[in-house]
Amino acid sequence: MKKIVVGIGNPNFTDDGVGLKIIEYLNGVVDTVPLLNISFQIIDSILGYDKAVIVDGVKSGVEPGSILEFTTDYWGNIYASGTHNLSVFEILRIGYSLFPDEMPKEIKIIGIEVENVETLSRQLTPKVESAIPEAVALIKEYLGIN
Numbered sequence: 001m002k003k004i005v006v007g008i009g010n011p012n013f014t015d016d017g018v019g020l021k022i023i024e025y026l027n028g029v030v031d032t033v034p035l036l037n038i039s040f041q042i043i044d045s046i047l048g049y050d051k052a053v054i055v056d057g058v059k060s061g062v063e064p065g066s067i068l069e070f071t072t073d074y075w076g077n078i079y080a081s082g083t084h085n086l087s088v089f090e091i092l093r094i095g096y097s098l099f100p101d102e103m104p105k106e107i108k109i110i111g112i113e114v115e116n117v118e119t120l121s122r123q124l125t126p127k128v129e130s131a132i133p134e135a136v137a138l139i140k141e142y143l144g145i146n
Contacts, residue, residue, distance in 0.1 A: 008056040015114035043095040058111030065127035
C-alpha cells in the first residue's frame with residue numbers, strides 16, 4: 001500500500017510553517033511532499049497513492065495548538081492559514097472528479113490550530129510547537145507506520 005504525507009505551509013510566517021515542520025519528522029519513514037500553499041499541486045502529489053495525509057495550519061477559532069482531523073466526508077468551511085487562498089476540500093473534490101481511479105481511496109486532513117501567521121519568523125509559537133509530537137503520532141497511527 002502506497003502512503004504519502006503532504007505538508008503545507010510557509011516557513012517564514014511563524015505558525016504557518018507547522019505543516020512543513022511535521023513532515024520533517026516523517027522524512028525517510030513515509031513519502032513526503034512539502035508545498036508552500038494549497039494549490040492543484042496537491043492533486044499531482046497524491047495521485048497513485050492508496051492513502052494520504054495532508055497536514056497544515058488552520059484557523060478555526062479553537063485553542064492554538066489544537067489538532068483537528070478531517071476526512072474527505074467533511075467539506076466544510078475550515079480555511080487554511082496565512083498565505084493560502086484555495087480550500088483544500090475544493091481541490092480534493094476536483095481531484096476526485098478528474099481522476100477518480102487515481103486518487104487515494106483514503107485521505108485524512110490534519111489541521112493544527114495556529115496562533116500567529118502574521119509575524120515574519122521561522123519559529124513556531126510554543127502552543128503550536130508542542131502539538132507536533134501528537135500530530136506525528138496521529139499520522140503514523142493512521143498510516144500504520146512505526
